[in-house]
Amino acid sequence: MIESKHKKISYNILLLPGFMIYASVIIFPILMSLVLGFTKWKHFRLVGFTGLENYRDILMDPMFLQALWHNIQIMLISVLGQIPLGILLAYILYRKLVKGSRFFEMMIFLPITISSVVVALLWNRIFSPVGIYTNLVRILTDNKDYVVRIFENPHYAMVPILFVLLWMHTSLYMVMFLANMQRLPNSMLEAASIDGASELKIFFRLIIPALSGVIFTSSILAISGSLKSFDLVFAMTGGGPVNYTSVMSLYLYKHTFTYNNYGYGSAVSVIIVALSVGLILLSRAAYDRYQRKYD
Amino acid sequence: MKRIAMVWVILSVMSLPVLANGSQDSEMAEDGTITLTTYFQIDPANPQSEGYNETVKAFEAAHPEIKIEYEYASGEAFHQKFQAMAASGQMPDIFTTYVGKRTAYITETGMVMDLNSYLTDSFKSSFNPAAWEPQGANGEIFTIPPSMAVCHVFYANTAILDELGLEFPESYSELLSQVDTIRNAGYYPVSMGNKDQWVVNSWLLSALVDRTGGKEWFTDAKKGDASFTDAPFVNALKIVDEMTKKNVFSPGVNQMSNTEADQEFYQQKSVYLIDAGWRTSAMVSILTPEQQDAVYMGVFPAIAGEATHGSSAAVPSEGFGISAKLEGTAKADAAWKFIEFFNGAEGAAIRLKYGEIPTYKLDYTKFDMAGLQKQYAEFSTTNPMGYIIDAHMDGEGMGQLNPDIQAMMFGQLSPEDVAARYETWVAANDSNRGN
Numbered sequence: 124m125i126e127s128k129h130k131k132i133s134y135n136i137l138l139l140p141g142f143m144i145y146a147s148v149i150i151f152p153i154l155m156s157l158v159l160g161f162t163k164w165k166h167f168r169l170v171g172f173t174g175l176e177n178y179r180d181i182l183m184d185p186m187f188l189q190a191l192w193h194n195i196q197i198m199l200i201s202v203l204g205q206i207p208l209g210i211l212l213a214y215i216l217y218r219k220l221v222k223g224s225r226f227f228e229m230m231i232f233l234p235i236t237i238s239s240v241v242v243a244l245l246w247n248r249i250f251s252p253v254g255i256y257t258n259l260v261r262i263l264t265d266n267k268d269y270v271v272r273i274f275e276n277p278h279y280a281m282v283p284i285l286f287v288l289l290w291m292h293t294s295l296y297m298v299m300f301l302a303n304m305q306r307l308p309n310s311m312l313e314a315a316s317i318d319g320a321s322e323l324k325i326f327f328r329l330i331i332p333a334l335s336g337v338i339f340t341s342s343i344l345a346i347s348g349s350l351k352s353f354d355l356v357f358a359m360t361g362g363g364p365v366n367y368t369s370v371m372s373l374y375l376y377k378h379t380f381t382y383n384n385y386g387y388g389s390a391v392s393v394i395i396v397a398l399s400v401g402l403i404l405l406s407r408a409a410y411d412r413y414q415r416k417y418d
Numbered sequence: 419m420k421r422i423a424m425v426w427v428i429l430s431v432m433s434l435p436v437l438a439n440g441s442q443d444s445e446m447a448e449d450g451t452i453t454l455t456t457y458f459q460i461d462p463a464n465p466q467s468e469g470y471n472e473t474v475k476a477f478e479a480a481h482p483e484i485k486i487e488y489e490y491a492s493g494e495a496f497h498q499k500f501q502a503m504a505a506s507g508q509m510p511d512i513f514t515t516y517v518g519k520r521t522a523y524i525t526e527t528g529m530v531m532d533l534n535s536y537l538t539d540s541f542k543s544s545f546n547p548a549a550w551e552p553q554g555a556n557g558e559i560f561t562i563p564p565s566m567a568v569c570h571v572f573y574a575n576t577a578i579l580d581e582l583g584l585e586f587p588e589s590y591s592e593l594l595s596q597v598d599t600i601r602n603a604g605y606y607p608v609s610m611g612n613k614d615q616w617v618v619n620s621w622l623l624s625a626l627v628d629r630t631g632g633k634e635w636f637t638d639a640k641k642g643d644a645s646f647t648d649a650p651f652v653n654a655l656k657i658v659d660e661m662t663k664k665n666v667f668s669p670g671v672n673q674m675s676n677t678e679a680d681q682e683f684y685q686q687k688s689v690y691l692i693d694a695g696w697r698t699s700a701m702v703s704i705l706t707p708e709q710q711d712a713v714y715m716g717v718f719p720a721i722a723g724e725a726t727h728g729s730s731a732a733v734p735s736e737g738f739g740i741s742a743k744l745e746g747t748a749k750a751d752a753a754w755k756f757i758e759f760f761n762g763a764e765g766a767a768i769r770l771k772y773g774e775i776p777t778y779k780l781d782y783t784k785f786d787m788a789g790l791q792k793q794y795a796e797f798s799t800t801n802p803m804g805y806i807i808d809a810h811m812d813g814e815g816m817g818q819l820n821p822d823i824q825a826m827m828f829g830q831l832s833p834e835d836v837a838a839r840y841e842t843w844v845a846a847n848d849s850n851r852g853n
Contacts, residue, residue: 166523167501167504167505167523167527168527251674252674253682257670267604268665268669270669271670275670275672277830361614363613364613365821380498381817383523
């Protein structure tokens with residue numbers, strides 16, 4: 124009894140440094156943001172407590188709602204675009220449905236190895252009004268006024284960003300799925316083939332259920348990553364033109380670090396965290412339901 | 419327990435000399451040298467930063483008794499770290515300070531020393547009077563602007579104008595009438611890159627507002643005695659709107675970065691360029707002598723019924739401030755010596771070589787300057803200068819105005835809408851209106 128008590132104390136002492144680091148860099152900032160979200164600041168000085176005023180202002184600000192909608196678009200392209208495409212590409216490479224699968228594996232994985240900022244600058248250099256693509260079209264069509272107008276369209280300005288995100292991040296999911304597919308027992312697939320199962324049936328009835336855990340993990344990564352998207356959007360468009368490509372983290376950045384509204388910025392961060400947790404819980408529930416179906 | 423107490427005592431005794439040395443360091447070393455810490459906004463990519471480097475070397479040679487520890491950053495990175503320094507009270511001894519709202523987080527919170535006690539009348543008289551406009555609510559001077567940042571120049575490529583049989587437009591309507599001729603010849607009329615959203619505001623709208631309303635009207639609008647929905651502001655916006663609709667700008671003006679717009683002009687694809695005055699430094703190093711000779715620096719052509727004639731817009735550029743904590747110490751005197759040297763005769767002469775037009779009055783005939791630099795010096799001293807809107811109004815309001823200007827240029831908002839939305843924001847939030 125005494126020995127087990129001593130063990131407990133020892134474990135706790137060993138855990139303490141790790142817990143303290145975690146508490147100081149994760150728990151404390153979240154709790155602090157929660158408190159700051161109810162305050163108003165000016166020039167680093169606390170002006171006063173404002174209750175829920177910051178939250179009311181944020182949720183009524185059309186710029187925030189527009190940014191939220193853009194994050195939802197990124198989330199949709201991540202969950203419904205990157206993950207399914209990643210599975211499909213991984214399956215094609217796993218089943219060797221194309222020749223030179225090693226080459227394709229490398230080519231598809233390449234974008235994720237490049238920094239987001241470099242990717243953004245690269246795309247800008249191609250499609251800007253003085254970019255290679257724009258100039259090429261101007262020469263070919265003899266239209267000196269040609270520019271890629273989609274960047275100026277209030278409804279579709281996000282499309283180029285979504286496309287770049289799809290191009291960049293699909294490879295990450297592909298590698299995750301491919302690694303997990305390679306762990307599946309060959310005998311299972313051979314048995315299915317001998318029984319005459321088509322490629323589609325193998326994919327939907329064997330592979331997908333076997334990968335459900337990874338799909339769930341990937342969805343969590345995709346959801347949380349989408350809600351805090353910053354680097355690529357910041358470097359590619361800075362949220363412009365107008366606010367056509369603004370996202371929540373850019374909105375937060377502007378209010379916190381450009382306008383020094385720490386209370387307001389903290390409230391935005393709390394909303395982002397709440398949305399992330401809510402959506403992750405929702406996908407957890409969907410996953411549990413799916414698991415029960417197969418159990 | 420006894421052991422722990424013993425270790426504690428030993429550590430405390432050992433730390434005493436360190437602490438004592440620390441307090442001595444903060445004022446003056448034993449050999450009489452004073453060490454100053456700094457945090458400056460310096461962009462090494464800017465050709466003018468060489469002027470800063472050479473001035474610093476000259477100061478070190480002239481004042482061996484003052485040792486300066488240099489630390490610098492540029493752009494947003496500078497401001498982020500500086501804000502963190504200010505928030506934590508870890509201010510260096512000398513630091514970059516803006517005249518306008520950009521560093522309001524230190525100038526409006528008592529963190530910067532008022533330099534008025536060092537400013538004698540004879541010292542002040544050797545500078546452009548625009549440098550001494552009050553910077554604080556009580557007439558404080560927090561920094562000496564080393565130069566006036568001229569934010570509006572209507573550059574023209576006279577070689578193309580000659581080729582097309584055109585002349586620099588006298589009036590705005592003449593500019594509009596040139597558009598077809600220029601476009602039919604395969605050129606773009608005006609290059610300007612507004613991707614970063616603030617460019618139209620700082621480099622065109624500010625000058626236009628000065629033309630349509632003048633400084634007095636702007637000051638009234640700032641305080642609330644006039645409104646941004648008044649004719650001067652709306653008319654200035656209408657000109658930007660009309661220029662967009664009549665294809666005066668090169669295509670994709672809101673997708674193009676400022677650097678890309680410059681390149682377009684340098685590559686002789688456009689006839690005019692709207693940019694800042696200090697762009698001449700880059701032009702001197704990028705353009706051939708023949709191309710430089712072809713560049714003319716003018717102001718926006720005359721607008722019918724304008725309140726001010728031939729004006730541009732300028733803002734005193736950022737200089738150096740001293741930490742308020744040093745007030746009355748030897749360190750403050752040493753910091754002042756650095757600021758005085760940097761802005762005074764020696765520093766100004768060095769900086770002039772690298773393309774800056776100092777606020778310190780120099781006899782330019784005594785200096786060997788490139789043609790464009792001479793033009794810039796003449797431009798900044800002969801043209802009346804209006805205010806730059808975002809240097810006077812709250813930065814957060816620019817988050818409303820600048821995207822709205824882009825929306826107007828895309829045809830999503832009218833000039834009246836933009837003005838009304840900005841006035842609503844200013845009335846409810848801007849600190850100039852007592853909010």
